[in-house]
Amino acid sequence: MEDDVKISKRKPSYPVSSELDSYLSNYRRNINLPIFYEDLLRFQGSVIVYDDNDEDTLWIRVYYSDSDRDEIDNSLKKVYSYLVSDGGDWILKYLNVDAIDYCTFGNSKPFRIKVRNILNDNFTYFYVKKADASRIYGLELEHMLSPYNLNFLVCRDTLIEEHIAGIPGDEFIKNSLKDRSSSEKAQIAKEFIKFNERCTITLLGDMRSYNYVIIPIHDFDQVIFKIRAIDFDQQSYEGNLKIYMPQFFKENYKMVKMVQDKIQEESIEQYKIEERSIVAKRIISYKDRLNALLDCMESDEISTQNHIDRLKEEIYNYSHDKNFRSCKSMGEIVKNILIFVKRNYENVSTKRL
Incomplete structure (x- = not known):
């Protein structure tokens, strides 16, 4: 059964077509977001994120200027509300953005957002990525044809994905x-x-x-x-x-x-x-x-x-x-x-x- 194969060195990112955009709107995957992937690229500095064994995870923790941080945090909390709740602002006062990590490995170069509930310290993650039509088709096919439902949102060139635990x-x-x-x-x-x-x-x-x-x-x-x-x-x-x-x-x-x-x-x-x-x-x-x-x-x-x-x-x-x-x-x-x-x-x- 085993016979190693090779992947193309780099797959291009394909834009979201008008037809796909209409499909996403019809099935409530499309939404107006308060922040976009490009906004998160304005970080001022970073440090390497290591795992418990002091090995490089290939993620870096990024930092923003004081003038940007409050606005970015508030926008990311709104995104979290859209993704997992009803999109209301009522939830924002209970949330804190603990970390924003960036990965330069792979095609999507995602940001990983750690959001914590300040009342009980429960936390979860979601991801901000550049929207790629290939990935969106994959997410939708997985949602319909696998045993697992997938939660994601798209706005113009930005893709928001729920974290998959495991x-x-x-x-x-x-x-x-x-x-x-x-x-x-x-x-x-x-x-x-x-x-x-x-x-x-x-x-x-x-x-x-x-x-x-x-x-x-x-x-x-x-x-x-x-x-x-x-x-x-x-x-x-x-x-x-x-x-x-x-x-x-x-x-x-x-x-x-x-x-x-x-x-x-x-x-x-x-x-x-x-x-x-x-x-x-x-x-x-x-x-x-x-x-x-x-x-x-x-x-x-x-x-x-x-x-x-x-x-x-x-x-x-x-x-x-x-x-x-x-x-x-x-x-x-x-x-x-x-x-x-x-x-x-x-x-x-x-x-x-």
Whole structure:
């Protein structure tokens, strides 16, 4: 299963089209914000953020002039209110912006905002990023077709994302995986198979171990583990089909090896079918909204012609469905994948009735 693949060195950021902007407004993802990504770039200084082991986290904590800080803090608290509450000012007096961190690693170069409730010291994070159409499509597809709802807002060239809590996959693999019981490893292996299948169906690329989180959940007398994507920059861009399959990244080798050790071939196919069936049911449930998104995606430019031509041929060779060969955009490829998954599910379901 494991065979390392290479990512394009840098994916360009694609602007939000007027069609996508209308879609976002229709589904309450678009909102007038009091602060934008560019405003946060006006920091005056920074210090490196280290983890508990004194290792560089690749984040820097930024500082602003006194004349800017009060306005920035107040605006960020309003953004938090829009994101998680009703947007009212009543909540602002209970909030404090404890830290603003900036990451120069990766495509999105996000700001991470730490907001604390001053009454009880509970805190959470949200992110301010440059809006990229690819990422927005990825967020919406994840919201509709995965088990997880996603909360985000867009305004012009700024994207606000809710924090996704969990243990970073690379940290879990390095520090926790070896201590899991045999049954827990089998359960994690099952989740990785399903995660791998879901990423392939939605064309979510670059799921190296630091781009997803492991979420332990206590359930009666056991702990179960879920895997959840946290990075959507490489949505429907690359031409290599393997980039949409987490199993082919060297960073995931231990997960792949665990699948080989713990799961029989028959069960691997069973779990793939289970995940495809669940996605098919979500496609049916979100029919109108999903079609509206795919209409935007189909006419949008979110990749290169070389990548489109390569990917549609690779998917044709994988599926033997001639519809892929006529695809003219990445959005059309995604649309045909979902049609393919839904059709196969309905064909099997009809035979069983």
